[in-house]
Amino acid sequence: MDSRILSFLVAAVILVGTRFVMFSARRRGRAFLEADDASLLGWSLRQLLLASFLTLFAELAFIRWIAVEVRIFAYFKNLALLLCFVGFGLGCALAKQKARWSSAVTAFLGLLLVVRMPWQGGAPLEGLSQSLGGGRDVAIWGVSPTWNWAHFLTGAGLAGALFLLIVYVFVPLGQTVSAQMNVAPGPLRAYSWNLFGSLMGVLAFFAVGRLMLPPWIWLGAVLLGFAFLQSTRRDQILIASLIVPLALLLYQGAGPETQILWTPYQQVQYSTRYLPNGDVWGGSMQVNHTFYQKIVNLSPEFIERHPGLLKEPVDENPYNIPFRFSAPSPEVMIVGSGTGNDVAGALRNGSRAVDAVEIDPAILELGKREHPEHPYDSPRVSIHVTDARSFLKRSAQKYDLILFGLLDSHSQFTDYANMRIDNFVYTEQSFREAREHLGPNGVVVLKFQVDHPWLAVRLVEMLRRTFGKTPLVFVADSNYSVSAICFVVSAGNRVEEALAADPRLAQYVRENAVRLRDQPVPVTTDDWPYLYQEGRWIPRTYYSVGVLVILIAIGLYLQIGEARRRPSLFFFSMGAGFLLLETQVISRLALFFGTIWQVNGIVISALLIALLVANWIVERRAELPSRMWTWAGLIGGLAFAYWFPFDRIGSPTLGGAIAVVVFSVPVMFAGILFSSEFKVADSPSAALGANMLGAVAGGLLENFSLLFGMHALLLVAMAIYSLAGFALWRRARRVQTVGRQPVLTRAQ
Numbered sequence: 022m023d024s025r026i027l028s029f030l031v032a033a034v035i036l037v038g039t040r041f042v043m044f045s046a047r048r049r050g051r052a053f054l055e056a057d058d059a060s061l062l063g064w065s066l067r068q069l070l071l072a073s074f075l076t077l078f079a080e081l082a083f084i085r086w087i088a089v090e091v092r093i094f095a096y097f098k099n100l101a102l103l104l105c106f107v108g109f110g111l112g113c114a115l116a117k118q119k120a121r122w123s124s125a126v127t128a129f130l131g132l133l134l135v136v137r138m139p140w141q142g143g144a145p146l147e148g149l150s151q152s153l154g155g156g157r158d159v160a161i162w163g164v165s166p167t168w169n170w171a172h173f174l175t176g177a178g179l180a181g182a183l184f185l186l187i188v189y190v191f192v193p194l195g196q197t198v199s200a201q202m203n204v205a206p207g208p209l210r211a212y213s214w215n216l217f218g219s220l221m222g223v224l225a226f227f228a229v230g231r232l233m234l235p236p237w238i239w240l241g242a243v244l245l246g247f248a249f250l251q252s253t254r255r256d257q258i259l260i261a262s263l264i265v266p267l268a269l270l271l272y273q274g275a276g277p278e279t280q281i282l283w284t285p286y287q288q289v290q291y292s293t294r295y296l297p298n299g300d301v302w303g304g305s306m307q308v309n310h311t312f313y314q315k316i317v318n319l320s321p322e323f324i325e326r327h328p329g330l331l332k333e334p335v336d337e338n339p340y341n342i343p344f345r346f347s348a349p350s351p352e353v354m355i356v357g358s359g360t361g362n363d364v365a366g367a368l369r370n371g372s373r374a375v376d377a378v379e380i381d382p383a384i385l386e387l388g389k390r391e392h393p394e395h396p397y398d399s400p401r402v403s404i405h406v407t408d409a410r411s412f413l414k415r416s417a418q419k420y421d422l423i424l425f426g427l428l429d430s431h432s433q434f435t436d437y438a439n440m441r442i443d444n445f446v447y448t449e450q451s452f453r454e455a456r457e458h459l460g461p462n463g464v465v466v467l468k469f470q471v472d473h474p475w476l477a478v479r480l481v482e483m484l485r486r487t488f489g490k491t492p493l494v495f496v497a498d499s500n501y502s503v504s505a506i507c508f509v510v511s512a513g514n515r516v517e518e519a520l521a522a523d524p525r526l527a528q529y530v531r532e533n534a535v536r537l538r539d540q541p542v543p544v545t546t547d548d549w550p551y552l553y554q555e556g557r558w559i560p561r562t563y564y565s566v567g568v569l570v571i572l573i574a575i576g577l578y579l580q581i582g583e584a585r586r587r588p589s590l591f592f593f594s595m596g597a598g599f600l601l602l603e604t605q606v607i608s609r610l611a612l613f614f615g616t617i618w619q620v621n622g623i624v625i626s627a628l629l630i631a632l633l634v635a636n637w638i639v640e641r642r643a644e645l646p647s648r649m650w651t652w653a654g655l656i657g658g659l660a661f662a663y664w665f666p667f668d669r670i671g672s673p674t675l676g677g678a679i680a681v682v683v684f685s686v687p688v689m690f691a692g693i694l695f696s697s698e699f700k701v702a703d704s705p706s707a708a709l710g711a712n713m714l715g716a717v718a719g720g721l722l723e724n725f726s727l728l729f730g731m732h733a734l735l736l737v738a739m740a741i742y743s744l745a746g747f748a749l750w751r752r753a754r755r756v757q758t759v760g761r762q763p764v765l766t767r768a769q
Contacts, residue, residue, distance in 0.1 A: 064204050066214060068250065072197040073218025074225070075246040079194070080105045081226040082239045083187060089288045089309045090136045091183065100566055101187065103720045107574045108188040110713030112195020114578065116203060116706035120193040126247060126260060128189035133240075133270045135183065180566070184573050195713070197250060199706030208705040209696055213636045220629040227622040230285040233383060237271040284383035285618035286442055291387055296327065304391055306360065306384075314427060316360045318393035320369070332500045337529055339497040339505050343424050343466040344370035345526050346509055346519045351421030354378065354458065356409040356446065357428025360388030364396040367424075376420075378405045378412045380428075380442060380617060408615025410445045413454040414673040423455050425467040427505060442616045444550040447480070451547075452487040462515040467508040468497070475542045475555050477506060477535065483544045484510050495533040506535055547612060547668075548730040559727050567721050574717060588711035592702075594745035595695050596715025597722065601738040602659075602691065603628060604723050606684045608731050609667065613677035627681075628688060635692025639700060649753075651694045652746045656739060658687030663735040694745070 084101040088094040094101050115121075198215060205211030229239050241264045248260035273281050278293040290307040294315070300323075303316035317340075324335055331338060336345065340362050344351070350373045355363045358377035367375045377397070379385045385406060389397045397404060405412055409428070428443050445451060455465055465484070471477045477494065484492045492510035509516055520527040545552050554560060607624045614620050646654075662683050670676035695712075702708040719741070726734050 064206065065201060068197060069201040069211060069214050070218040071246060071250060072194050072201070073215045074222040075243060076109060076191070076194045076198065077219040077222030078226050079191070079243045081223070082243055083190070086236045086240060087136065092309070100570070103570055103717050104184050104187040105191050106713045106717045106720070107570065107577070108191030109195035110710045110717070111188065111577055112192040113199040113706050113710030113713060115192065115196050116199035118196065120196045122193045122247065122251065122256070124189050125193045126263065128186040129244065130263060130266065132183070132186040132190070133267060135186070137270045181569055181573065184569060188573065188577065195710070199709055202705035202709060208702065209636055209640050209700040211705070212696070212699055213633055216629050216633050216636065220626055220633070223622060223626050223629065230618055230622070233283050233285065235283050237268045240271065241267055280387070282383045282387070284381050286381050289383060289387065291391065293391070300327070301393060303393060306387070314359060314362070316388070316392050317362060319365065320394050323393070333498065338499050339468060339507070340366035341370060342497055342507070343422065344372070345523060346464050346466065346516055347422040348462050348515065352419070353422045353424060354418070354420045355424045355426055357426040359384055359426060359428070361392040361394070361396040363424055363426045364402055365392065365394040368396055368399055368401065373401065375402045376405060376418065377402055378407065378409050380406070380408050382406050408617050410451055411615030411617070411673065413451065413458065416458065418458065419460040419463070420458055421460050421463055423458060423463065423465050425465070427468055427470060441553070444552055445547065445612060445616055447552045448545045448547050448550050449483050449486060452483055456487055456512055459512055462511070462513055464509065464511040464515050468505040469508070471506045473555070474538055475540060476552070478537050478540055479542045479544060479552070480508055481537060482542065484508055486544065488512055493530055494535045494537065495530050496535060497533070548732050551727060554727065557728055559724050563724055563727070567724070570717070570721070574714070588714055589708060591698060591745050591748040592708045592711035593715035593718070594741050594748065595691065596712035597719035598738045598741040598745065599691055600716045600719030601723060601734050601741065602687060605731070605734050605738070609680050609684065610677060613673045613680060631685060631688045632692040635689055636696045639693055639696040648694065648697060648749050649746070651690055651697065652742070652749060655687050655690035655694060655742055656746070658690055659735055659739045659742065662687060663732070
């Protein structure tokens with residue numbers, strides 16, 4: 022029996038047995054995993070810190086894991102994050118009830134069961150994106166542009182079930198944090214401890230990414246945290262024992278020739294490939310369960326020993342043909358060098374120097390170990406583990422050939438924005454920067470897997486605008502990789518001279534030329550970097566997913582008495598505005614420092630630290646400007662950030678530093694305004710719950726960037742924060758009407 026099926030069956034038996042014990046105990050009046058009534062709990066700093074730590078750590082853990090296992094979560098940015106917010110906000114609304122640990126643990130392990138179900142090829146879950154409307158106007162690996170109502174309803178039902186399971190995991194965390202907020206000696210100090218615990222959670226997961234630990238460790242840590250939050254030793258032992266089925270469910274059987282790596286960006290699975298005579302040809306690599314590329318040995322000695330291995334002449338394979346357009350002995354930059362196929366091609370074709378740029382350190386190390394030609398060991402190769410765009414901004418080197426490899430990994434950069442890690446590489450500004458790095462006879466060769474004609478049209482148009490002429494477009498096919506479309510262009514006449522000097526090359530280009538339809542497609546820019554979206558509209562799948570999230574949130578909240586009261590407009594607006602501001606900071610700093618995984622963690626940590634500082638200011642300073650003056654400073658800071666000419670700053674380091682300073686102003690004002698109101702809120706749990714609901718709304722509003730660009734989100738944030746100002750003004754008017762000093766019950 023397959024090891025995955027066996028581990029699934031064993032884990033399922035253990036979980037069903039555990040659930041039966043819990044159900045039987047409840048029938049006898051000895052309920053498992055039900056915390057005491059929150060209203061009877063006393064102040065516990067340990068409980069608050071641990072629950073706050075787990076909230077952020079579990080958010081990041083679930084987001085990363087499920088984006089790998091269920092493709093829809095990888096393509097639709099902050100989906101998992103919003104569901105975590107819904108669950109935590111619901112828990113805040115239920116702060117006076119018993120913490121629902123039984124439902125959370127059941128949902129936690131039920132989610133593992135559903136996602137890790139040994140489906141044949143993972144088809145039911147992998148097809149969710151297509152069922153919900155993906156594939157027509159947004160490029161998703163392995164999803165064809167078909168859609169019908171039957172598939173949509175089936176997919177919506179399955180997606181809704183997954184969404185609910187994620188929501189229920191976070192309900193008791195929200196209950197625990199909010200209950201402690203309500204009984205704390207001072208709500209503002211408790212909020213500071215909440216922020217500190219959250220910061221520790223972010224840093225801990227930062228370490229998880231750095232160490233590239235597998236998911237059974239980080240999800241097991243979440244389960245252990247759940248155990249420590251229980252009030253009885255019996256419940257702690259019960260939850261801790263569930264780590265065994267968790268490890269079985271997350272176990273990924275791999276043979277002796279297979280490696281599974283959890284990189285800071287994605288899951289990589291690599292298998293060694295052999296020829297019939299036992300020789301190692303290379304290997305096959307999957308990213309997030311989808312074929313990505315193969316390592317191949319194309320050395321002259323190996324090809325000579327195995328005639329007939331290639332269906333195409335060796336100089337026409339995708340890793341050799343780019344060098345037939347360049348000058349002899351070129352200096353080369355490879356954008357997305359990956360496991361080293363393009364680097365090996367550069368060395369075989371006599372390149373005197375190669376700058377290999379790769380963002381994922383695990384893929385780079387895999388290439389160093391496994392590539393049969395060992396290209397990364399060559400003294401002619403300089404390795405740069407960084408984002409390609411960041412390298413272009415900082416390098417002063419000139420090249421004879423800049424080769425954009427197949428780096429379209431389709432992995433998300435952050436859950437706070439609609440960005441993938443390669444979005445800023447394929448923009449008009451990026452190609453202009455690449456042109457500035459070309460020598461007099463320099464050539465740009467871009468290889469890309471094009472599944473939608475409009476994608477090719479977009480790339481052609483960007484290169485045409487950059488170089489003033491239409492690039493060559495042809496298919497470079499082989500029997501060991503996907504058919505890549507090559508786009509070749511030069512600022513001078515090098516491409517034309519290469520075709521004139523090499524009749525076989527000219528014939529090959531003519532015979533494999535790609536005919537593109539004349540269709541209007543917007544080009545991607547640093548403000549609208551959505552390469553994989555056809556046009557400036559919100560794709561139908563985003564509507565499907567957004568409506569599902571809204572229906573789940575409304576449906577759950579309306580069923581609960583404590584949640585039915587109208588949330589505070591002020592705290593709701595502050596949550597929505599802050600998520601939009603966070604999105605803007607991450608995307609702006611990614612432009613200066615690259616879409617590397619460290620940027621995401623550093624920005625979130627910096628924002629939490631800024632909020633801690635704002636809390637300290639409010640708590641320590643008795644005399645502060647009025648709420649309305651603080652609000653005016655917030656709006657003014659946002660307006661300054663909107664009109665500041667970041668694109669005119671030449672130095673990326675200086676630009677990044679200026680961006681940090683510019684955006685820290687509205688962040689600080691927002692933190693002071695929030696803390697000032699939170700300090701006098703009658704119900705901290707209600708304020709926190711409204712803030713979480715607002716964050717969900719802000720996450721959905723982030724989709725406006727697909728219409729108007731990322732910069733426009735600052736205007737949306739200003740409008741949202743204006744609602745917060747209106748709430749403050751309305752309360753002040755109400756106080757004037759009453760004609761007495763107000764007794765603050767709840768911020769409106």
